[in-house]
Amino acid sequence: MHPVTTRQRLPLFDLAATRRIEATATAALPAHTLMQRAGAAIARLARALAPHARHIWIACGPGNNGGDGLEAALHLHQGLHRHGVAVTVTWLGQPGRAPADAQHSWERACDAGVSFSNTPPTHLDARDLCIDALLGIGLAPEDTPRPADARLHACLDALHASPATVLCVDLPSGLQTDTGQYAGTLAPAGLPAAPRHTLSLLTLKPALFTGAGRDAAGTVWHDDLGVAPGDEPPSAWLCGQPAATARAHASHKGSYGDVAVVGGEGLEQRGMGMRGAALLAGSAALHAGAGRVLVALLDAGAQTVDAAQPELMLRRFNALDLPRLTLVCGCGGGLAVAPLLPRILAEAPRLVLDADALNAIAADPTLQQQLAHRAARAQPTVLTPHPLEAARLLGISTAQVQARRLQAAQQLAERFGCVTVLKGSGSVVAAPSRAPAINPTGNARLATAGTGDVLAGLLGARLAAGGDTFEAACAACWQHGHAADAWPALQALTASRLARALSTG
Numbered sequence: 001m002h003p004v005t006t007r008q009r010l011p012l013f014d015l016a017a018t019r020r021i022e023a024t025a026t027a028a029l030p031a032h033t034l035m036q037r038a039g040a041a042i043a044r045l046a047r048a049l050a051p052h053a054r055h056i057w058i059a060c061g062p063g064n065n066g067g068d069g070l071e072a073a074l075h076l077h078q079g080l081h082r083h084g085v086a087v088t089v090t091w092l093g094q095p096g097r098a099p100a101d102a103q104h105s106w107e108r109a110c111d112a113g114v115s116f117s118n119t120p121p122t123h124l125d126a127r128d129l130c131i132d133a134l135l136g137i138g139l140a141p142e143d144t145p146r147p148a149d150a151r152l153h154a155c156l157d158a159l160h161a162s163p164a165t166v167l168c169v170d171l172p173s174g175l176q177t178d179t180g181q182y183a184g185t186l187a188p189a190g191l192p193a194a195p196r197h198t199l200s201l202l203t204l205k206p207a208l209f210t211g212a213g214r215d216a217a218g219t220v221w222h223d224d225l226g227v228a229p230g231d232e233p234p235s236a237w238l239c240g241q242p243a244a245t246a247r248a249h250a251s252h253k254g255s256y257g258d259v260a261v262v263g264g265e266g267l268e269q270r271g272m273g274m275r276g277a278a279l280l281a282g283s284a285a286l287h288a289g290a291g292r293v294l295v296a297l298l299d300a301g302a303q304t305v306d307a308a309q310p311e312l313m314l315r316r317f318n319a320l321d322l323p324r325l326t327l328v329c330g331c332g333g334g335l336a337v338a339p340l341l342p343r344i345l346a347e348a349p350r351l352v353l354d355a356d357a358l359n360a361i362a363a364d365p366t367l368q369q370q371l372a373h374r375a376a377r378a379q380p381t382v383l384t385p386h387p388l389e390a391a392r393l394l395g396i397s398t399a400q401v402q403a404r405r406l407q408a409a410q411q412l413a414e415r416f417g418c419v420t421v422l423k424g425s426g427s428v429v430a431a432p433s434r435a436p437a438i439n440p441t442g443n444a445r446l447a448t449a450g451t452g453d454v455l456a457g458l459l460g461a462r463l464a465a466g467g468d469t470f471e472a473a474c475a476a477c478w479q480h481g482h483a484a485d486a487w488p489a490l491q492a493l494t495a496s497r498l499a500r501a502l503s504t505g
Contacts, residue, residue: 001041001223004204006440006482009240010222013203015137015177017235022202025227034225035064035101038169038201039071041223042131045199046076046167050129055086057121057164059155061134061173062093067102068169068201069133070109077114088115092134092151118151120158126194128164136170137177137205139186153185160188168198171207172216178235179404180211180426191215202227206236209438210405210426236406237437239429241482242475245465256291257464260325261457262317262344263356264297265334275299277332277355277453282312283499284457285328288479290464296320298336322347326464330357331453338364345370350463354384354456362392368416375417375432380469382419382459383412386452390422406436419473421459423452427477431470439474441481450495455480458502 004010013021026034046056058073060066070089077087091106098106110116124130134155156173159166171177174186182188196218198208207213208220247256264278275297282295286309295306296317306312317340327348330337333356341360344351345367351374353361361367374381383393390408391398394415401408401422409422409430422428430436458480462472483501487493 001045001199001221004220004222004238006478006485007241008238010204010238011229011234012206012209012236012238012438013229013232014206014235017232018137018177018203018205021227021229021232024230025202025225032101032104034202034227035067035071035105037225038068039105040075041201041225042068042072042133042167042169042199043075043079045197045221046072046129046131047079049167049197050127050165053085053128055088055121055124055128056080056131057124057128058087058089058131059120059134059159060089060091060093061136061138061152062098062102063135063138064099064102065133065136065138065169066091066093067099067105068136069131070102070105072131072133072169073114074105074109074112077109077112081113086115088117088121090117090120090155092155120155124162124164126163126165130159130162130164130166131169132159132166132173133169134173136173139174139176139183156186156188161193163194165195165197166192168196168217170199170201171205172196172198172213175207175213175216177205177207178406180207180209180213181403182212187212192218197221199223201225203229204238206406206438209238209440210428211402211424214425234435236435239437239439239474239478242478254291256289257461257466258292258294258325259285259290259457259460259464260294260296260315260320260327261285261331261460262296262298262320262327262329262340263331263333263337264295264299265332265336265356274332274334277450279306279309279312280450280453280495280499281328281331281354281457281460283309283496284454284502285461286311287500287502288458288461289503290461294320294325298333323349326350326352326460328352328354328456328460330354331456333357341367342370345374349379351379351381352384352456352459352463353381354452355389358383358385358389359392362389371416371418380419380463381416382421382463382469382473383416384421384423384452384456384459385412386423406430406438410436419469421455421473421477423455427481429470429473429477434470437474439477439481441478442484443481445487445493446481446484448493448495451498454495454499454502457499
């Protein structure tokens with residue numbers, strides 16, 4: 001058992017893959033082995049998380065997730081009862097109707113003298129521990145809780161409001177394994193009241209790292225229960241820390257590629273000047289190690305130099321030698337970027353499309369065809385939509401994108417033959433014909449204007465440096481989020497500061 005860190009590149013398995021791994025292991029092991037291993041693992045982590053607890057409450061559902069909780073209750077009761085620690089179980093199952101393994105664990109818990117209660121306790125404090133073993137992966141995507149599940153909702157409400165630390169078994173209850181979103185009415189009203197941990201058993205699941213899953217899961221731990229995935233391919237990957245790249249002494253600015261940023265609509269277009277977006281992207285590319293950074297502001301009255309960043313080389317768009325550049329297009333581009341896209345899509349050898357460039361493409365089928373044709377010409381492209389921009393490109397709602405983030409990112413990648421970075425909590429990186437990746441770094445401090453432009457510029461620098469486009473996108477997302485995770489607690493995170501905090505490592 002170990003905590004999952006943001007530095008590890010780890011395989012993730014969806015519900016179907018996890019079920020296949022589980023079935024193979026169950027067939028090869030003596031009866032009840034996996035549940036007994038799971039219960040022992042839960043108990044070990046519970047004792048480590050709450051060594052001074054005087055009361056441990058375990059909420060157990062009617063299925064095998066509840067069986068894991070019952071098995072843990074047995075271990076905790078046997079290990080802690082003589083020390084005055086109360087272990088109480090609320091079980092939503094019924095004897096004789098539970099799955100065979102869960103029934104067996106219930107009988108073992110009863111024989112050991114574990115205490116059962118029909119309702120959640122009301123006297124827990126911050127030193128105590130709650131264990132959520134209600135649903136785990138037992139909730140299919142189409143499941144909606146029935147109104148009669150009053151005890152389930154009472155347990156969920158108690159877990160969410162408890163001042164005691166909560167340990168979730170496999171998944172926070174109600175979270176769908178493959179999506180990172182809650183099912184039906186199981187979504188809590190707000191953030192948890194106490195620290196949360198999740199022990200993912202057998203496999204790591206995508207839901208723990210994207211969408212609502214990151215807030216719901218808290219610190220993620222993993223125990224494979226002594227079972228290897230065998231020939232089962234990962235459904236997705238967790239992005240890991242990119243390898244540091246040493247720069248040769250005998251190199252020059254031409255060794256690291258030229259990035260050109262096209263964007264920054266002027267005030268005369270719509271009364272909304274957006275030069276800052278393009279300059280932020282340029283600053284990010286510069287600090288991330290691009291050899292040269294050119295910025296073509298789409299503003300008839302644009303300045304000829306940025307005094308704060310004289311290293312940025314300002315150019316007119318028509319003066320750019322597009323076939324020799326890595327382009328970052330769309331940051332603050334407004335309406336002015338659309339007329340330039342036919343030439344950019346045709347000529348740019350490496351291209352990052354962001355913001356208004358994506359909106360223009362979503363509104364124009366001809367541009368969509370041009371974008372799709374780039375793959376056949378071996379011209380790498382990275383799309384960086386937030387959920388609304390992704391919805392426009394796919395012709396669906398933002399809610400539909402968020403409900404299935406991995407699927408939406410993969411659909412965009414396949415449709416346009418490019419790498420897609422679907423931004424948000426647990427950004428998803430997808431490419432045609434390969435398992436997507438989820439980025440585990442970043443936090444809510446990135447929810448401020450301009451940080452997406454910084455990511456676009458960073459992607460441009462990574463792309464200009466050469467190598468695999470998918471890996472470059474994964475590395476950029478990880479680096480962008482890690483910079484926010486390492487941010488000083490008392491210092492405001494602004495996009496300009498974030499750009500300057502990037503490095504070539």
